[in-house]
Amino acid sequence: MQGAQGDLLRLVATGKAESRADLARLSGLAASSVSLRVEELIDARLLAEEGSGTSRGGRRPRRLRLSPTAGVLAVADLGAHHVRLGLLDLSGTPLLVEERPCEIADGPRATLDRVADALDEVVAARVPAEVPLRGVCAGIPGPVDPLTLRVVTPSRMPGWNDFPVAGHLATRYDLPILVENDANLMAAGEARRWPDRENLMVVKAGTGIGCGVIVGGRLHRGRGAAGDISHVRVRSDSSVICACGHPDCLEAYASGAALMTALSEAGIEVTRPADIVGLVNDAVPEATSLVRNAGRRIGEVLTVLVNFFNPDVVAVGGSLSAAEPLITSIRAAVWERCLPLATRDLEIAPARAGRDAALLGAGALLLEAALTLP
Numbered sequence: 301m302q303g304a305q306g307d308l309l310r311l312v313a314t315g316k317a318e319s320r321a322d323l324a325r326l327s328g329l330a331a332s333s334v335s336l337r338v339e340e341l342i343d344a345r346l347l348a349e350e351g352s353g354t355s356r357g358g359r360r361p362r363r364l365r366l367s368p369t370a371g372v373l374a375v376a377d378l379g380a381h382h383v384r385l386g387l388l389d390l391s392g393t394p395l396l397v398e399e400r401p402c403e404i405a406d407g408p409r410a411t412l413d414r415v416a417d418a419l420d421e422v423v424a425a426r427v428p429a430e431v432p433l434r435g436v437c438a439g440i441p442g443p444v445d446p447l448t449l450r451v452v453t454p455s456r457m458p459g460w461n462d463f464p465v466a467g468h469l470a471t472r473y474d475l476p477i478l479v480e481n482d483a484n485l486m487a488a489g490e491a492r493r494w495p496d497r498e499n500l501m502v503v504k505a506g507t508g509i510g511c512g513v514i515v516g517g518r519l520h521r522g523r524g525a526a527g528d529i530s531h532v533r534v535r536s537d538s539s540v541i542c543a544c545g546h547p548d549c550l551e552a553y554a555s556g557a558a559l560m561t562a563l564s565e566a567g568i569e570v571t572r573p574a575d576i577v578g579l580v581n582d583a584v585p586e587a588t589s590l591v592r593n594a595g596r597r598i599g600e601v602l603t604v605l606v607n608f609f610n611p612d613v614v615a616v617g618g619s620l621s622a623a624e625p626l627i628t629s630i631r632a633a634v635w636e637r638c639l640p641l642a643t644r645d646l647e648i649a650p651a652r653a654g655r656d657a658a659l660l661g662a663g664a665l666l667l668e669a670a671l672t673l674p
């Protein structure tokens with residue numbers, strides 16, 4: 301769907317418009333053009349018009365909404381050991397969310413085929429035959445080139461380097477396909493929970509460390525690695541070699557993977573970063589101290605970025621973010637070292653969108669792709 305029709309549908313799908321008058325005002329199109337296109341969208345069963353909207357005096361406008369048969373979006377957010385699957389309507393509202401075990405280390409072909417099988421299964425089980433699938437999104441825990449939609453030099457993903465993820469999925473789906481870094485998806489979803497803020501940094505503190513950047517309300521991808529803070533060098537007395545081969549990357553000290561290694565060396569075995577949160581809540585001193593140090597190191601890196609970018613919000617999500625000392629330490633480091641003008645009105649807060657942030661972000665980005673691509 302091209303141009304103006306897509307714009308009008310998006311305004312309704314995102315809840316910004318609920319009448320033809322709203323559409324005319326927001327799109328700048330003449331009322332007659334809006335009416336013509338709305339009729340076409342209703343004929344195409346993308347929009348439905350019914351009941352009465354908010355009255356502004358005079359005749360009550362009929363209310364526009366997405367047709368229940370307008371379509372669904374299928375999203376798979378891949379982690380190291382699991383995949384989170386989501387079916388969303390075109391407004392981005394989740395219809396189904398479920399998590400399944402999935403080893404990303406099995407390599408791209410096996411992993412993506414398993415994910416596509418799972419998506420086909422939930423679509424067949426949950427989506428009526430007359431409702432079309434309109435787009436597929438894969439969230440990847442590594443860097444993605446936005447031009448080629450290939451994975452580029454990821455950590456902990458053997459066999460994935462330079463793999464054409466979109467090309468592989470296109471052999472199964474003749475639909476718009478979006479392949480996006482997981483922290484970028486999370487940032488796009490989190491941005492929907494801060495509708496009055498334009499500039500955000502969304503840190504994902506999980507097994508790895510990622511960050512997505514929202515500039516002027518839109519995801520900033522750069523060349524694909526924008527927001528990647530994991531391989532920034534940090535100051536250290538000793539030297540630790542990162543998975544990337546360089547010494548003293550932030551990830552080698554402050555990621556969930558690094559904390560699990562450090563705990564193991566202290567004789568405390570955990571299997572996933574979320575377990576570290578449990579240890580902190582149980583006041584295990586080793587865990588609390590490690591998380592506090594991780595927060596301080598992340599905060600020191602953010603200090604540079606906050607001075608440079610002056611975001612309105614730094615939101616911290618990911619499985620480690622539920623550990624309170626992490627956020628507190630990040631906040632302390634940023635407040636201590638940043639310019640007062642950079643921290644005036646700055647909010648550093650736990651992410652609001654919760655576990656489904658990446659799915660929400662995928663829905664928002666995929667709607668755009670589904671409505672603008674031919």
Ligand SMILES: [Zn+2]
Pocket residue numbers: 530531542543544545546549551
């Ligand atoms: Zn590194």
